[in-house]
Amino acid sequence: MLTPVEEIIEEIEKDRKSGASTLxxxxxxxFAVFAEQSSDKTLQTLQDQLLLICNELIHSQPDMAPMFTVTQRVLSCVENLKNQNPSPEKIRKTIKELIHTIRTELVQAKEKIAAIGLSLIKNSDTILTHSYSSSVKEMLISVHKMGTTFQVIATESRPGFEGRKLAQDLGREGIHTTLIVDSAACKLLQNASMVILGADRVTEKFFVNKIGSYSLALCTHHASKDVYVVCDTTKFVPTSFSTVExxxxxxxxxxxxxxxxxTVENPYFEEVPLSFIKGVICEKGLLSPKEIGVII
Incomplete structure (x- = not known):
């Protein structure tokens, strides 16, 4: 029987439709469940178990940068306590406090991203998007609730069809959404004011998103229209970021x-050069590709 922590990791590994923010x-x-339920009696056994969990999380979704950035933040927090010779209970308490802090930061990031979206999206705009990004969805819904009227064109995003879920969620919020097959995206680009995509990873050279994002961004770039990427900075990592294949x-x-x-090949993700995009919308502002390189 799996432990509660192992069940969550297995759920993350099997999840093929959720975006990086949900994961x-x-x-x-x-980590919250581990801190609450861990019964490790010594500092060493607790650290060993924590390191194992971090490793399994990174391998569960290797394309998702937050699996790396969040685990590294937890490990760094614990490492900083070493000089204090902390008890296992102290470490568990510190992890709980850190998780609360990160969650608060993510909520604040969403609010700042929504404010940028409000200044960017105008009445009567048509937004073309691909795949399912909770960051994109929440920004669009927030802008809609603040009174801006716009339409969305959403790809169905094969083979997982997560774009259908995005269309459903937006439609329920009163946002008129047109659902299209992936291969129609470049044709219907002529009807779009801009393209807005999510990201599972952003480096100083490229961002990673669902397969099909490269061709859409390339077409948009050549059509002299703007591509924006929406994500928080937990997805920012250097190009040298080392992860499993x-x-x-x-x-x-x-x-x-x-x-x-x-023979079938079914990759889910691909790299898209930052040179194809206008900027990244995050809690630090609307950042140009050059500014991304400086921050990372």
Whole structure:
């Protein structure tokens, strides 16, 4: 039987539809449960267990930068306590306080991102987006609730079809949304005021998002329209960020039965050069690609 912490990690690993923000929240919950339920009696055993959890979280979703940045923040916090010769209970308490702090920061980041979105999106705009990003969704809903009237074109985002969920969520909030097949995105770009994408990782050279983002960003760039990326800074990591190799996902998501001499490849994520985008909307402001390089 899996422990509660192991159950959360397994849930994260099997999740193929949620964006990085949702998975970050699950990772924070994993640490909160560990801090609450851990029965380790010595400092060393607690640290060993914590390191194991961090490693498993990073491997559970290797393309998601917050799995790295959040785990490193937890480990650094514990490491900083070493000189105080803390008790296991002290470490558990410190982890709980850190998780609360991170969650508060993420809420504040959403509010700041929404404010930037309000200044960017105008009445009668049409926003084209791809895949499902909770950061994009929450910004659009916030802008809508503050009185701006706009429309959204959303790709269905094969093979997981998470774009359908985005369209459903936006529609329920009263935002008129047109759902399209992925391959129609570049054609319908002519109807869009701008493209807004989420990101699972942002480096000084590129951002990582759902497969199909590169071609959409390239088409938008050549059409002289703007691409914006929406995310908080937990997704900022240097290009040298070392992680396990990106996954290929199940063949049956693309092809239900085997065909002679046919091989399936099903990557979920790809890198998109920052040179294709206008900027990144985050809690630090609307940052240009050059400014991203300075911050990271």
């Amino acid at each position: 970050t929240d699950k990772a924070l919950e994993c 990106s996954k290929l996902y199940p063949d049956e998501e693309v092809l239900e039965e085997e065909l002679p001499n046919v």
